[in-house]
Amino acid sequence: MNADAFSDLTLAIVCAVLGWIAGRPRAAWTGGLMILGIASAFGVLRFSEVPGMLGPHKFMSTFSACVSFTLFAIALRWPMSPTATRMTAAGRFIVLVGGFGVSAALTFAPWWAQALPGLSILLIVATMVQRRSLVGIAGALTLVAGFAVFAAVKPDVVLAGLFNKVQALHYLLAIGLILLSRVKLDNDL
Amino acid sequence: MNPLVYALPVFFGAIAIELWLVHRKNKMALYDLADAITSAHMGVFMLVVSVFVNFAVYNVVFDNFRFAEWPTDSVLMWVLALLFYDFCYYWVHRLGHEVSWVWASHIVHHSSEYYNLSTAMRQTASGKLVVWVFYLPMALAGVPPKMYLVVGLIDLLYQFWVHTELVGRLGWFDRIFVSPSNHRVHHGQNDYCIDKNYGGLLIIWDRMFGTFAEERAGEKIHYGVRKPLRSYNILWANLHYYVDLWNLSRTARGWRAKLGVWTAPPGGWTDAPIEHFDGGHFERFAPVVAPAMRYYAATQSVVLLIFAVHCIAVAGSLPLAQGLAYGGLMAVGYMSIGLLLQGTAWARTLELARVLGMGVALGAAGNWFGFDMPMVARAVGVLWALISAFHLMRPGVRASQGVAA
Numbered sequence: 001m002n003a004d005a006f007s008d009l010t011l012a013i014v015c016a017v018l019g020w021i022a023g024r025p026r027a028a029w030t031g032g033l034m035i036l037g038i039a040s041a042f043g044v045l046r047f048s049e050v051p052g053m054l055g056p057h058k059f060m061s062t063f064s065a066c067v068s069f070t071l072f073a074i075a076l077r078w079p080m081s082p083t084a085t086r087m088t089a090a091g092r093f094i095v096l097v098g099g100f101g102v103s104a105a106l107t108f109a110p111w112w113a114q115a116l117p118g119l120s121i122l123l124i125v126a127t128m129v130q131r132r133s134l135v136g137i138a139g140a141l142t143l144v145a146g147f148a149v150f151a152a153v154k155p156d157v158v159l160a161g162l163f164n165k166v167q168a169l170h171y172l173l174a175i176g177l178i179l180l181s182r183v184k185l186d187n188d189l
Numbered sequence: 190m191n192p193l194v195y196a197l198p199v200f201f202g203a204i205a206i207e208l209w210l211v212h213r214k215n216k217m218a219l220y221d222l223a224d225a226i227t228s229a230h231m232g233v234f235m236l237v238v239s240v241f242v243n244f245a246v247y248n249v250v251f252d253n254f255r256f257a258e259w260p261t262d263s264v265l266m267w268v269l270a271l272l273f274y275d276f277c278y279y280w281v282h283r284l285g286h287e288v289s290w291v292w293a294s295h296i297v298h299h300s301s302e303y304y305n306l307s308t309a310m311r312q313t314a315s316g317k318l319v320v321w322v323f324y325l326p327m328a329l330a331g332v333p334p335k336m337y338l339v340v341g342l343i344d345l346l347y348q349f350w351v352h353t354e355l356v357g358r359l360g361w362f363d364r365i366f367v368s369p370s371n372h373r374v375h376h377g378q379n380d381y382c383i384d385k386n387y388g389g390l391l392i393i394w395d396r397m398f399g400t401f402a403e404e405r406a407g408e409k410i411h412y413g414v415r416k417p418l419r420s421y422n423i424l425w426a427n428l429h430y431y432v433d434l435w436n437l438s439r440t441a442r443g444w445r446a447k448l449g450v451w452t453a454p455p456g457g458w459t460d461a462p463i464e465h466f467d468g469g470h471f472e473r474f475a476p477v478v479a480p481a482m483r484y485y486a487a488t489q490s491v492v493l494l495i496f497a498v499h500c501i502a503v504a505g506s507l508p509l510a511q512g513l514a515y516g517g518l519m520a521v522g523y524m525s526i527g528l529l530l531q532g533t534a535w536a537r538t539l540e541l542a543r544v545l546g547m548g549v550a551l552g553a554a555g556n557w558f559g560f561d562m563p564m565v566a567r568a569v570g571v572l573w574a575l576i577s578a579f580h581l582m583r584p585g586v587r588a589s590q591g592v593a594a
Contacts, residue, residue: 052257059254059329081445082458089458092288095280096452099322103246106253 001048007163007170008043014174015040018181027090028083032071033177035094039064040170059102065113066101067094069120069143072180076136077127079185121147124180130189139179146172191236192342194501197494200232200349204306210355211305219354221475222483223530225307226490227421230523231297232310233497234423237519240504241512242317247337250328257331270332271340271390274324278344279394281323282387290451291319293430300426302413302473304376309352314427344389348372358404367392370404377410378471383463411471415464419474421527424520476532481586485577486526489544492573493522503559515558518547541581548574 001009015037019030039060046053071093075084082089105113121143128136146169153165163171204225211219259266285295297313327337351372358370367388375386385402388394395401404410416433418426438450449458456463497519504512525543528536551570555562562570580586 055254056256056329059250078445082449082453086458088287089452092284092452095284095323096288099325103244103322103325106249107246 001044004164004166005044005047007167008040008047011170011174012037012040012044014177018177022181024087025085026075026079027085027087028071028081028093029075029181031087031090031094032068032075035060035064035071035098036068036173039068043170062105062113063098063102065117066105067098069117069124070097072177073120073123073127076124076180076183076185078188080188118147127189128180128183131183131185133183135179136183139176139181139183142172142176142179146176191239191501192338193236193345194498196346197233197498200306200310201229203349204229204310207306207353207355214355216354219303219305220307221303221473222487223421223476223478224301224303224474225305226487226530227423227426227527228301228307228309228311229490229494230423230527231314231426232312233494234519234523235312235314235316236501237497237504237516238314239317240501241516244317244321247321247324247328248334250325251331251334254329255331256329258333259331259336261333261336267336267340270327270336271343273327273330273332274337274340274344275388275390276394277323277327278389279387279398281320282389283398283400284323285319286384286387287454289434289453289455290431292455293434294319296414296430297426299376299414300418302411302417304352304354304373304410304412306349306352308376308412309349314423347390352376363392363403365391365393371395371401373410373412374402374404376412378413378415378466379408379410379468380463380466381405381408382410409468411466411468413473415466417474421530422533423523423527476530478530478532479586481580481583482529485580485586486530489522489526489540489577493519493526496522499558499560507559511558537581537586541578544574544577544581548578 015033019033022030042053042057042060046057078084083093101112125140128140150165150169159168211217285291294313294315298311301308301311351367351369353369356369359368362368363370367390371386371392374382381402385400386395387400434450438447441447441450500515500519504515521543525540529540548571552567
């Protein structure tokens, strides 16, 4: 297992554990983690050079980008809404928003897979500021940092002598999600 | 051309056989001419619309993101692909009932208050906009597009024969496959029938996911939807629930509530039991229209079918504006016949304008949407228009207009 696969494995494990702890009552949060976790699991296989995994990993990553972060935003901003609390509603959201999103991203609107998670993360930042949650703000900014590094850094650059940009994205996402999972949510904004 | 077009003779043949059996068994109440004609119109109109709606996303995902390509020379892989398709279909169909904006499309299929083979043809024109998303996992898994199309066709064609009241319970078959008995429950509006039996080919998906209900021997099933369509106008049938949702969302307060109208289940997010349905007070939609008008409508349907098949065959290769114009002509034709069947006051005027307009166009045009018309065809077209117009002007036919809303 190389370093890329290990970083994806770390993210997959974090998603699985956080999803397990949150469970069905936090449907949107768990659903988002599940999709991101599956994408990461495909990444583990891809970077471990299992044949035929490049396409599925790219697809699931795009799918995850089109749905997971929006679900996180819903879970954190409107934790009492049907999508946040009902597994059936979250499931439908995943199928419909994810399905149409990934289709748009793969055909006529490739920007969709960047714009939607970007806007979702900005919404998460705003939500955490409104909730005055320090741990939440830290988590949201960690997600922002993850995407900023992924967008800005060239593939061959080694950050802090340790990580390439893919690994940095995975680790920062994992840390951000752990921090956001600690936020207390008892009302919709 | 959509391969379903080739199945049309089989569909109409099967409907004719069912009608004959129904007549022999003295069960004519199972059929209504206007309802059956409307169902056939919807099926053909769906094929016309599908010419203009074509998504290539399946191919994009298959070409760029698949795991591994499934071999097409293995019978086992074909069987697996059929099961995979049927599994996806179960979820397409389930969400078709449980998400309002998807139900707005699928409600068309449930709008008939009769249950016979013609009901199977009552298909939504907007379905193709939605359903393809659910089959992307097949592309990702590596099911080749051709295999996907063929198993999809098998799954769809299988579902035709289950729309009948002539076949009773089938024992072990009912427990594994979607059967007439299982599917009758699906089309019912009795309390126990709501949101049950979504399977296409196999009923085991319903048993697995808790949506199975067995047909009850002592309880007559009333078909249709709780808020009846009460119209034979195929355009309204395809749009009425979208209009309802639009109106609801306009009155909802706040953008989340407005959006929620479209994304929630048709009854909203509630754990309360569904409102009780009283079958004793149920009355089918049955406008009184003179037999001469009904036979006129049936005859015009046959004529329009010929044009529709031509439209389906050529519209895709015509310039878009011409193709849309041809499709629009079909839509107006089907709407006009539907309005005649329901006795709408101004329907005869519309129909007169339609047949005379088509007669003039057929007579004057040397080329009918890509078809070079020989003189005899043009003459037949004009003759048909004149005979139709004279028939519409007959006193017996004129008297039938406006007798029912």
